[in-house]
Amino acid sequence: MVVTFQLNGEDCRLDGDPMTPLVDILRQERFLTGTKAVCREGFCGACMVHVDDEAVPSCLKPIGLVQGCAVTTIEGLSSGNQALHPLQANFEAADAVQCGMCFPGMVMSLSAFVRDNPHASRPEIKAAMVGNICRCTGYERIVDAVADCLDQARKAGQLAGGIHV
Amino acid sequence: MSELSATVMNLPRRDARDKLRGRTKYTNDRARPDMLHAVLLRSTVPAGRIRKLDVSAALRCPGVRAVATGADAPGLYGIGIADHPLLAIDTIRYHGEPIAVIAAETEKQARAALAAIVLEIEPLAPVFTMADALQPAARLVHEGWRGYEVITEGGARAGNIAWEAKSSRGDVDAAFARPDIRIVESSFTVGRQSHVPFEPRVAIGSWEDGRAHIQTSTQVPWTVRNVTGKVMQLPPGRVRVTVPPVGGGFGLKFDASIEPITALLARMTGRTVVLENTRQEEMATCLCRENAEIRIRSAVTAEGYIAGREAVVLMDCGAYGGEQVFLTTMTAHTLGGNYKVGATRLVSRAVYTNTPPNGAFRACNGVYNTFALERHTDEICEALGFDPMEFRKKNVLGDGDLGATGQVFEADVLGPMLDRMETLRASTGTSEAKADGRLYGIATTVGTWFVFVGPSAATVNLNADGSATLVTSGVEIGSGTMVQSLPQIVAGQLGLAPDQVIVREADTDAAGLDVGVGGGRTTVSIGAASVAACAEVREKLLRTAGEMLQTRPEDLLLRDGRVEITGRPGSGMSIPAVVAHAQATTGPITGSGAFTAKNTPAMSGCAMGHFIDALDIPVFVVHEAEVAVDADTGHVEVLAYRVVQDVGRVLNPRAVMGQIQGGVVQGLGYALHEEVTITADGRIAQDDFETYRLPLAQDVVPVAADLYEGAPSMGPLGTKGAGEVPILAVGAAIGCAVARAIGKPVRQLPLTPPRVLRLLHEREPPPEFPHIAPGWASNTLG
Amino acid sequence: MAPGVERSFTAASTIEEALAARRQGASVLAGGTWMMRDPRRGVDLPEAVVALHRIPALSKVEVEPDHVVIGAAVTHAALGRALRGSAGFEGLVAAAEGAANPGIRRVATVGGNLCALDFAAADLAPALLVCEATVELQTFEGPRLLGISDFLKDRHALLTEAIVTRIHLRRDLIASAHIRLPLRQAGDYPVAIVSLAVDRNKRCRIAVGSVEPVARRWTALEQAMAAGPASALDPQRVAELALEHNDFQGRDGKEADGWYRRQVLPPLVKRGVAALLSTEGVAWL
Incomplete structure (x- = not known):
């Protein structure tokens, strides 16, 4: 299934299993390894990202549910040489x-x-x-x-x- | 002392910014698409014999590039005794034990191929508890224990007793036979604690020019190097280990575990192989702080003199000896610490069971022995009518007192620290009002640890831009030693700013031997080696400058990046100018340094089976907890927590305070929340974050801490390790405070709400140890 | 899932579309916080899923003077926001704002909470029990309304051919409270939950979650209280009745044994009554 969403302000198009956890896409396909997969069950918060400006655990978010959403990761919070948050x-x-x-x-x-x-x-x-x-x-x-x-x-x-x- | 004023500061961490931005690449962030992924086939029974293991079908599965079994890595490893295979060979000893490993193009393919491995195991009756293991007719977890290579001589061993260490000083029988004493006996039992580093154990192995290269999340690069060599039957020099930033260790990564597997697979495939434990695997096979059973008896006079003490400490090493074999040594220094005792004898046994192997965890062995000793001390006070604080003040170790192995302590430290705790309490006030109708308890406890020093090496290269490169095998596991105390020490020695000190990531090809980050030793041992390396650099630098300035080297000093003539600020020349001159004339300026323990001796005949006879650097703590217990639900709320910690000399006060807060909170987890139990089929029941409850922000309080400076230390500038001990006396302080709050003896940790409610309702059976014989000597191998 | 088979994922935009997918065997995906943990439990993710988050009617809370309708796809966080400050719903708000952790509450839905069959510690179940909520289902035969008690009892069978779409609440409560007992301050599933409410007739409703596998009303205690005067809403007195009428069989789990779950009920009831008494709605007492 094809899923499109905004990732750190840019269009992102994926073709894959819609039940793949967002964190795996971020880390394994986009090499955005700032998002950490620690417990993978929503208890630890190490994989938090913003989906449409809300902080949610990306381990429990199947990419099928982020279709059309705007996702911001830690890399997108203050990218490049931007000042720290x-x-x-x-x-x-x-x-x-x-x-x-x-x-x-x-x-x-x-x-x-x-x-x-x-x-x-x-x-x-x-x-x-x-x-x-x-x-x-x-x-x-x-x-x-x-x-x-x-x-x-x-x-x-x-x-x-x-x-x- | 200018060297000190140039060293002590609240230097911030240089690695914080990248960590905060998610840019730091921990080992498990370094998987690349061209790497193979390895997945382990693990045992689903706790004990058995492998009757058939056929991997040929798995090798034919899509994407599979190699399958390895125990036959591919026949060497055994261990600490003290080599009893541990990399992958099970013939015998299964715990649920979760690795049996085979598959490397495939993707993790999914590797996982899918697991099902194609043909494995037949003949189950054996498992031995789950130390009580079972010590039965005279118990099945042996290691039938061939006699044939194992003994790496360190001296320990008594027999059957399921992997190792036994004893200390004995004075005539204990005579002390217990005195007419003027009362005997107090207490028994305690504690569960395991899982480290839960956020980065699990993970390694990336490659085979380069006929040598293995392992990048891994470890505290002990040299152990990984040596173990890999051992199990692969290679000279260890053919293994190179490098260590990226480590996402937490706490002792779990103080032993090799899965790392050699990646080297093995890399050799078989010629590819780079990544192996990372899943969180479930990580928790199910965590080399936990061991569960332990402790019986202590003391003979105390009506005046409060401890005439005699004896104890038996059983430590569950699980299926393999591992760290517990070494940690038996520690009982003499932890349970044998804190108090002056007339005559004493202690035995500590590491016992094999068919459970996942245990390992080292921050202040290993000390945390539960301190809990037991301090609760026992309160039971003495209750039985004989002493005020617990007065009893402690009267009996804590002081200058010239003897430890359990007969070593002589220097200086009064614990006594003044107890006074400082009273001052600290007076400044913070107490929190009884916050108990708000609940049961309130307060307790002050003491603890004794020692920094395990051991060998370290350091090289310092002074560069022409005025920077210095520090090359060691130290690892930054989060405690800050590599980014704070070490660059501070080197900068202070060479008159540089800490940001001019480049700290090389650990690489066993680049730096000399180091026993690893643990026991609070890094600042002390690598710090001392670094000071020695700096001395050589300094000597060369001053000699060259002396020639250039036509001044005697002894009249020169290093300050603010310059070589100055003593007493003439701003004189002399810049360090880069001197370095440039040296490079052109005598060659680059480098220095190397080494350090190891001075091996303080034990009193003759007092220590048996010990890896270390005595404490080179004792470290003391005083911890005080205030708790409120909800009598309806058994919930314990920590109202306040205070620490006085012996730091020798503090180099970075803010960083040490951060270690104290973090260590105390880990201790609160151990004391109150974190429970590990073994299921009927030998698994760790709590293998996820739902059931293994770590302290959360709402469960903790700000720790008020006072750093006690000035106690003697052989560490550089008088330092002692500060990161290990903050956890040491937390179980003790909480256990004693809860016991006082509920008016019942606390003999077990953790004090989860159900356990506390059972204690209140007298439904919690006290620990009973039929497998510990009444006579102390019957609990030893003679 | 067989190799080469692509998982079917339907983001339904209408209830009909969702039902059609369900009829073809798709599993309902709500926030995902329960289902996404299936692999960890050793259960494969379903081969076909239908997501409800794009159905507008299921994602809103309608607060009317005499009733409230909650869409099944409303998150815990959104439910808490919508009902905060509404007299009578203090307990439901506390349940929505206390469950799990903040990140999960922003994702996990009301429908998901009620339909996770093996989840004994669902916070919303006892909270909705004391609201005497009505569950609206879309079945293959058409819509169906069911009391929450019956739904919880029969949901295993019901959900094989139905989707929970909405929860209907009357506004007949003057006060409610929700007392949850995690083993830490928060963040773990409560080992016992007591929800209480007082309706306009000054009758007290009490439900218990997490103690038994499925939440249920504490009828024996409610009857015992009803037998006394309304002014008997005294924490100590109710706790005594709770002790006397404790007819729960506590379930054994890794985190707590059955004895403990049962033992803490009277004190939790006591706290709940005290919480009720602190609300504006029962100022008459």
Whole structure:
């Protein structure tokens, strides 16, 4: 079956099994290996991508269901020499990364979250991270960095006249 | 000390940006379309004899390029004893054991061809538990155990006892016979812990110019090299191992496992072969932290003096000896740590069972022995009416005290650390109010670990652009040593900025021997080797500069990328100028350094079957937990967690804090959530993320930590490994806090809600070990 | 699937089209979060699937003054958004917003949750039981309406020749609550779920999920409560009744044994009643 969708802003046409998980197409056919296939059951969040601007696990998304959709992967979030997403910049500055394998998924989940929840509290940030497992860091530094990122955005927004992330 | 001020800093990670952008290529991101994919045929029975194994039909399946069996790699490997085949040879010893491997053009083709392998197994009665394995008439998991090559001499072995290590100091019988003591006895049992690195074990093998080249996600490139040579019956020098960034290890990747298979298939096919465990395979055959059974008895006087102590520790090594054989050594230093004891004897046995083999996991052996020791200490306090904190303050190891093997500890460390914990608690306050009607408990526990040093080598090349290249076999597994502490150390030694230090990815063809990333040793051992390499570089650099500046080398120093004349800031010349001159006159400036343990001796006759006699670098921790227990559901909420950690000298405080937070949370998983059980057919029941519950963001709290500096260490600049120990005393602190909250003895981990509710309702049977004899000596091979 | 056979994938745009595919043997694909895990369970993916996400009628929530209609292809996240703040649906919202994890909730659908036959821990099942929801099916013979209790009991047979299209809810609840007990704070399937609701007649409805293989109403407890005065909506008192009328056979699983699932029910009921009492709807108590 032929499936067409937008992948990081470009047309993507595939001819294959429509029940192939999106993550396998990304990694094995498009070599977009930033999306990690860790548990392949929707529990770990390492394979999160944006489908029509919503953060979803790509391991459970058959490509048949992305026909006509816009898919953004971690590679598309800040490509080439583009500046880092503010969350990525905060994670880097806070020394939040260890082995790093959970972070692309963490960034994809949380970038959608901060966009939609500019006033999120710390407990709300933690609740948003329930589907993103990190085995190395013990989470708190990630939560701090997200909170700082929202804080900075609010302050910048106030200065610029109330524009939020 | 300027060297120190140039070294200590919160250097950020150089690899963070690419990791955050998804650009870092871990081993399992490096599969290419022209590679063959390998898939393993694994046993579906826990014990049996292979009666027929015919792969000829599989070889004819579409896309299949090679099929290998145990006959293609007949060598055995192991730590201590060579008992482990790469692929099962004649005998099946665990459910999931690899029997054959297929390499095909696609993974799908390889998987499809599995069905064409003809395999007949005659089942044998499996031995699943240590209790079964230690029965006098138990079937032997390794019938031919006597014939195995013994790699390290000294351990007692017999039948299902793969290895036995003992320590014995003083007259324990006399201590227990004293009229003024009371005897307290406790038994504990703990389950396995699965590491769950996000990158599973994966390797890419190729055959280049008559040699194997393996790229793999490992902590031990030299072990992979040596094991591959052993099983393929090649000189190890014909194997090259390189290590891309590793997506988490935590000890799982401290042994070779599937890597040699890729080399074998590459030799057979002439193609590059990738083999990656599926998540299910990874979890079903995880070389877990072993399940263990512990019995401790102590003879304590009314004044609180521990006159005598004896313990039996049974460690399940699963089907093959692996790390457990070595880890029997650790009991003397973990269960034998923490407290001064009059006379002591400890025996630790690694026991074969027909279950998936176990391995090393962060603070291996120490985590459960610390849990057992600290809970036992609380039981002593309860039985004799001591305040647990006062008892600890009075009895923790101090300057001149003896360990279980008779080694002498230097300096008072744990005592002052307990005081620091009280200061830390005073600054954070306590969280009892958050218990909000639930049962509240708080406990302070101590732990003893040691950095396992062992050999490391380093080469430093000073380049004409002023940069330095550090070549070692160190691996970046996420802990930051290769991107933070090592470049900081080299930069500090050579007067450079850390970003001028290039750190070479591990390559056994380029760097000297290293025993691997584990035990908190990298900063210490590779760091020390790097300091030695820098000394040679420095000497050459200063000699050349001395000639150029007409100054004695001893009057020169390295600072801010320059060779300066002491006391005259801004004098001298830039390092690149000196390097360029040296290159033209005496040749490029390089230095090499090596390091190994000083092998602190044990007291004569105290240690038997030990791989290491004594602790070269002891590391201590004090952990304090506050918990609330829901008496209706058994849920334990951690309200607060505090750590005082002996770090010797901290090089990157922020990175160490990150290790503490991460290590404590892994410990919380072990203490509360992560459960592994063995099914009736010998499988690990929890082989996915649905049933193996890792701590999530909502299950954790920010850890308040105080870094205790100044304890003696032979590490460079006085450092100790900081990444290993944060997990050490978590099971202990949580176990003791929960026991106090519920008013019942906690003798088993993890404390899942069902287990806690059963404890509250007195439905949880206490551990009983009929296979541990009442007399200590009867639990030894003599 | 046999080699060389191409999988059939129909993205139906009408219910009729979906039904036609179903009649030819296609399996219904909702969000995919359950079916895509089939290979991990050792089950091959179906050779033919029909997806419902392109059928407009199945992807919306209609909130009317006296009733609510939920399309089967509505995701948990969308259901939570649509009903948040609607008095009486607190429990259903909590179920939709507490199930699994945020990523799954953005994908997993109401229909999928009710039609995953082996999924004992579905959050929406007990929540819809206390709503006394009506399940609308399209069968090969035509549309059919069925009470949720009957649907859950008979779904194995029903779904061989029907597709769940919509869920109909009356707005006759004044308050509801949904108490789920995962073993962590969240993120794993609850080992026990208690949903409660109070209707306009001040009668209390209680349903239990995850304790037995299929969620069901706790009729014995409801009757015991009905026998007492309405003011008896006292957490402690109801918990005592729950203990007395605990007629559940807990299922044994890797995560918890039957004893545990059964044991936690009275405290969960107690929490549920307390949650009910904290809603505006029962301020009269």
